[in-house]
Amino acid sequence: MYTPSPERYTDTVGYNFCGKSGLKLPRLSLGLWHNFGDVDNIEEAERMLNYAFDKGITHFDLANNYGQPFGSAERNFGKMLNKNFAAYRDEMIISTKAGHIMWPGPYGDGGSRKYLFASLEQSLKRLQLDYVDIFYSHRYDENTPIEETMGALSDMVKQGKALYVGISKYPEDKAREAYRILKENGTPCLIFQGRYSLLSREIETEVLPAASENGVGFIGFSSLAQGMLSDKYLNGIPENSRAALSHGFLKKEQITEELVIRLKKLNAIAIERGQTLAQMALAWCFHQQQVTSLIIGTSSIAQLQDNIDALKNLHFTNEELWQIGEI
Numbered sequence: 001m002y003t004p005s006p007e008r009y010t011d012t013v014g015y016n017f018c019g020k021s022g023l024k025l026p027r028l029s030l031g032l033w034h035n036f037g038d039v040d041n042i043e044e045a046e047r048m049l050n051y052a053f054d055k056g057i058t059h060f061d062l063a064n065n066y067g068q069p070f071g072s073a074e075r076n077f078g079k080m081l082n083k084n085f086a087a088y089r090d091e092m093i094i095s096t097k098a099g100h101i102m103w104p105g106p107y108g109d110g111g112s113r114k115y116l117f118a119s120l121e122q123s124l125k126r127l128q129l130d131y132v133d134i135f136y137s138h139r140y141d142e143n144t145p146i147e148e149t150m151g152a153l154s155d156m157v158k159q160g161k162a163l164y165v166g167i168s169k170y171p172e173d174k175a176r177e178a179y180r181i182l183k184e185n186g187t188p189c190l191i192f193q194g195r196y197s198l199l200s201r202e203i204e205t206e207v208l209p210a211a212s213e214n215g216v217g218f219i220g221f222s223s224l225a226q227g228m229l230s231d232k233y234l235n236g237i238p239e240n241s242r243a244a245l246s247h248g249f250l251k252k253e254q255i256t257e258e259l260v261i262r263l264k265k266l267n268a269i270a271i272e273r274g275q276t277l278a279q280m281a282l283a284w285c286f287h288q289q290q291v292t293s294l295i296i297g298t299s300s301i302a303q304l305q306d307n308i309d310a311l312k313n314l315h316f317t318n319e320e321l322w323q324i325g326e327i
C-alpha cells in the first residue's frame with residue numbers, strides 16, 4: 001500500500017501561478033504519452049507516479065490517445081489513481097485532451113462538439129473520475145468553426161466536467177481568437193500547451209507573447225526532444241530507448257550525424273555547468289519567464305530524479321545563452 005511522503009511539499013519542485021489564474025502548477029509535470037500504456041512496464045510506471053507525487057509533482061498530463069493501444073494510458077492511470085491516490089484527488093491536477101484521431105468514422109477526430117464531448121465522457125470513464133482539472137483542444141481543426149470548438153470547451157466547464165480549459169499547438173492567430181471567444185463565454189483559457197526545447201524554439205516569437213498578453217499560462221512539452229536532448233544518443237542508439245522501440249514516436253532516422261555533433265557540443269556546455277545534458281535542456285527552457293511548467297516524460301525513476309535535479313540550477317550567463325543559441 002502506497003503512502004505519500006509527508007515531505008512532499010517541502011523543498012521539492014516548486015510551483016508557478018498559471019498565467020493570470022489562481023491555479024499553481026508544479027514547475028515539472030509528468031506526461032503519460034509514453035511509458036504508461038499496455039505495452040509498457042506498468043510496475044515501473046506505478047513506481048514513477050508514486051515517486052513523482054512524493055516529490056511534489058501534482059500535475060499529470062494525459063490525452064485520449066495516449067498509450068498503446070490508444071486509451072490505455074488513461075485506463076492504467078485511472079487504476080493507479082483508484083488504488084493509491086483516492087484520498088489525494090484534491091492535491092492533483094489531471095489534464096486530458098481530444099483533437100487527434102481516436103476512433104474510426106466522422107466523429108472520432110478534429111474539433112467538433114460531437115467529438116469533444118464524446119471523448120471527454122470516454123476519458124472520464126477510463127480515468128474513473130467525475131471531472132478533469134484541465135481539458136484541452138489538442139490541436140486546431142481548420143474544418144470546424146473555432147466558435148464550435150470553444151463553445152464545447154466552455155460548456156464542459158459550465159457542466160462541471162472540466163475545471164479549466166486549454167488549447168494545444170494552435171497557430172498564434174487562432175490562439176488569439178480562442179482566447180477572445182473563451183473570455184466572452186465566461187470561461188477564460190487557462191493554458192497553452194506547446195512544444196518547446198533547445199531544438200524547437202518556434203513558440204518564442206508569437207505564441208508566448210500572445211499567451212502572456214491574454215493572461216494565459218504556457219506549459220512546454222517534449223523539452224528533451226523525446227530523449228534526444230540527453231546523453232543517451234551521443235554514442236549510438238541504446239536498446240530499449242524510445243528511438244529503438246517499434247511503438248515509440250521517435251524514429252531512428254531522427255538521430256542524424258549532424259544532430260549528434262550538435263548534441264556533443266551542448267553536452268560539453270552542460271558538463272561545464274555541472275549538469276547532465278537533460279538537466280541543462282530543461283533548465284534552459286525556464287530562461288523564458290512565461291514558462292509555467294514543463295511536461296516531462298520518463299521511463300525510469302532515475303530519469304525522473306535526474307530531471308527534478310535540473311531545477312537546482314536555472315541560472316544561465318549571457319555567454320552560455322549565446323553559445324547555446326549558436327549551436
Ligand SMILES: NC(=O)c1ccc[n+]([C@@H]2O[C@H](COP(=O)([O-])OP(=O)(O)OC[C@H]3O[C@@H](n4cnc5c(N)ncnc54)[C@H](OP(=O)(O)O)[C@@H]3O)[C@@H](O)[C@H]2O)c1
Binds near residue numbers: 194
Ligand atoms: N500536446 C501535444 O500535442 C503533446 C505532444 C507530445 C507530448 N505531449 C506531452 O508532453 C509529455 C512529454 O513528452 P515527451 O515524452 O516527448 O517528453 P520528453 O521529456 O522530451 O521525452 C521523454 C523521454 O526522454 C527520455 N528521458 C527523460 N528524461 C531523461 C533523462 N534524464 N536522461 C535521459 N533520457 C531521459 C526518456 O526516453 P527513453 O524512453 O528513451 O528512456 C523519456 O521517455 C507527454 O507525455 C505528453 O503529456 C503533448
